[in-house]
Amino acid sequence: MKIGLVGFPGCGKSTVFGALTGRRVETGYASRSSSAHLAVVKVPDPRVDALAELYSPKKITYAEIEFRDLPGGHDAELDRTSLNAMREVDALCQVLRGFESEAGDAPDALREIIDLEAETLLADLQVAEARVERLRKDRSNPRELALLERIQEALEAETPLRSMELGEEEQRLVAGYAFLTRKPLLLVLNVPEDDAALEIAEPIRVAAKERGLGLVSLSGPVEMDIAELPVAEQPEFLESLGLKEPASGRFVRAAFALIDLISMLTAGPDECRAWPIRRGTFAPKAAGRIHSDIERGFIRVEVTAFEDLIELGSEARCRDAGKLRVEGKEYEVCDGDVVHFRFNV
Ligand SMILES: Nc1nc2c(ncn2[C@@H]2O[C@H](COP(=O)(O)OP(=O)(O)OP(=O)(O)O)[C@@H](O)[C@H]2O)c(=O)[nH]1
Ligand SMILES: [Mg+2]
Numbered sequence: 001m002k003i004g005l006v007g008f009p010g011c012g013k014s015t016v017f018g019a020l021t022g023r024r025v026e027t028g029y030a031s032r033s034s035s036a037h038l039a040v041v042k043v044p045d046p047r048v049d050a051l052a053e054l055y056s057p058k059k060i061t062y063a064e065i066e067f068r069d070l071p072g073g074h075d076a077e078l079d080r081t082s083l084n085a086m087r088e089v090d091a092l093c094q095v096l097r098g099f100e101s102e103a104g105d106a107p108d109a110l111r112e113i114i115d116l117e118a119e120t121l122l123a124d125l126q127v128a129e130a131r132v133e134r135l136r137k138d139r140s141n142p143r144e145l146a147l148l149e150r151i152q153e154a155l156e157a158e159t160p161l162r163s164m165e166l167g168e169e170e171q172r173l174v175a176g177y178a179f180l181t182r183k184p185l186l187l188v189l190n191v192p193e194d195d196a197a198l199e200i201a202e203p204i205r206v207a208a209k210e211r212g213l214g215l216v217s218l219s220g221p222v223e224m225d226i227a228e229l230p231v232a233e234q235p236e237f238l239e240s241l242g243l244k245e246p247a248s249g250r251f252v253r254a255a256f257a258l259i260d261l262i263s264m265l266t267a268g269p270d271e272c273r274a275w276p277i278r279r280g281t282f283a284p285k286a287a288g289r290i291h292s293d294i295e296r297g298f299i300r301v302e303v304t305a306f307e308d309l310i311e312l313g314s315e316a317r318c319r320d321a322g323k324l325r326v327e328g329k330e331y332e333v334c335d336g337d338v339v340h341f342r343f344n345v
Helices: 013-021 046-055 081-089 111-138 142-156 168-175 204-209 220-228 231-240 247-258 283-290 292-296 306-312 315-320
Strands: 003-008 039-044 059-062 064-069 091-097 185-190 215-217 263-267 271-276 298-305 325-327 336-344
Touching: 003 013, 003 081, 003 185, 013 039, 013 064, 013 091, 013 185, 013 220, 013 247, 013 298, 046 059, 046 271, 046 306, 064 247, 091 111, 091 247, 111 142, 111 204, 142 168, 185 204, 185 247, 185 306, 215 220, 215 247, 231 298, 263 283, 263 298, 271 283, 283 298, 283 336, 292 298, 292 336, 298 306, 306 315, 306 336
Parallel strands: 003 064, 003 091, 059 271, 091 185, 185 215, 263 336
Antiparallel strands: 039 064, 263 271, 298 325, 298 336
């Protein structure tokens, strides 16, 4: 799962990226280069910690999301490189400049929300128009044509595609086009240090709400400082700023929810681990996250809910209490399921 940090030049993408990843990847601010920086970020998960306490495993592994710091383009516009880079990620986080720019421009986050929306609508419209024209000509796929005409209409009416209800087959059809306004979007307001604990201004909150978008705020440079402090010294520093936890925690959780991921858990003396899977994934496909052999040779899965396992203290006790279920191919794995796959290859 890849999440791209996007936004207009100089809005603070690289700074937010640094805040998110601390010094694990970047030392100091990423320079203003045209290439994308990558970082894999762990998703904090108390359930994995609880399982680890139960099993004392050799290894503990958290779910991870990959963040990409995408190039901002030139001048005030997003160029083709930036737009294409956006197509390759699963979800977008738009960084909004909440501080005065290097050139002395006052922040205008609302304008940035509207402008990015306009540019992505236009980019999608170009894709839809080209495809509609093609499909009209070769008459090969009337269903896809009908769908793309609807999509074109929505885009012309300036409706982002993420607010369009699509059936399962339609979703499959559009997936290949990588429409930008179809990608889940989270807004991240990058504010000055003094505003780190303040409520976000109302017009921005309203704009996010109207569009059904998530909104978080953080102060990039401050969070960067926090990420660089020894863990033991972080709480005191956070408190002095009126904050409860570092941005990485809040932000990563919001991003995880954004892409509709849930955690499947595995536990044992070797490893306790969270596996990110999409909500609604069937057991064999979920097994494939662990290894393709397990998907191929899937027989069944034994499932205990995390809460039951912690409450009863062992899988044997869960079995005795009837809390260990055996499920088949049609089972949709739920958030917090502790699973054992049985397979045969
Ligand atoms: N005052 C202030 N300056 C900031 C803040 N965040 C970033 N900056 C500065 O703004 C400038 C641009 O920040 P970057 O993080 O490089 O922005 P960017 O979006 O990655 O820029 P491009 O990659 O060129 O599009 C840098 O000089 C940062 O130090 C902030 O919260 N407050
Ligand atoms: Mg940058």
